[in-house]
Amino acid sequence: MQRVATCSCGELTVRCTDDPVLVSMCHCVSCQKRTGAPYGLAAFYHKENVQVSGGYRSFERSSDSGYPVRFHFCGTCGSTVFWEPFRKPGMFAIAVGAFGDPCFPGPSQEVHTESRHAWIKPLKA
Numbered sequence: 001m002q003r004v005a006t007c008s009c010g011e012l013t014v015r016c017t018d019d020p021v022l023v024s025m026c027h028c029v030s031c032q033k034r035t036g037a038p039y040g041l042a043a044f045y046h047k048e049n050v051q052v053s054g055g056y057r058s059f060e061r062s063s064d065s066g067y068p069v070r071f072h073f074c075g076t077c078g079s080t081v082f083w084e085p086f087r088k089p090g091m092f093a094i095a096v097g098a099f100g101d102p103c104f105p106g107p108s109q110e111v112h113t114e115s116r117h118a119w120i121k122p123l124k125a
């Protein structure tokens with residue numbers, strides 16, 4: 001099974017084989033600022049199951065884990081489509097929204113709940 005994630009304008013395309021290894025919801029303020037949404041949603045895939053086509057620009061920042069994270073976004077429309085968490089060197093994280101698929105598997109974990117917006121219910125009650 002293959003799923004395709006793209007930026008807003010379609011120039012940057014990422015093809016992923018199989019289901020993600022992990023889908024993680026991140027409430028940290030950095031993810032809020034990156035997405036413009038109250039949380040980020042990342043699907044983790046082994047790099048060998050990901051094929052990137054199209055140009056992109058990159059932005060690297062540090063994270064609480066002490067390992068940097070390098071985000072890749074379309075140079076034309078600015079959508080972040082995928083990134084590399086240095087804490088998980090064999091993996092790409094793909095922005096779940098970039099798949100535009102309402103049937104995409106939901107998150108199995110959430111992190112940085114200390115900055116979760118008040119109206120969002122905990123994932124596991």
Ligand SMILES: [Zn+2]
Nearest residue numbers: 007009074077
């Ligand atoms: Zn684009």
Ligand SMILES: [Zn+2]
Nearest residue numbers: 026027028031
């Ligand atoms: Zn985050």
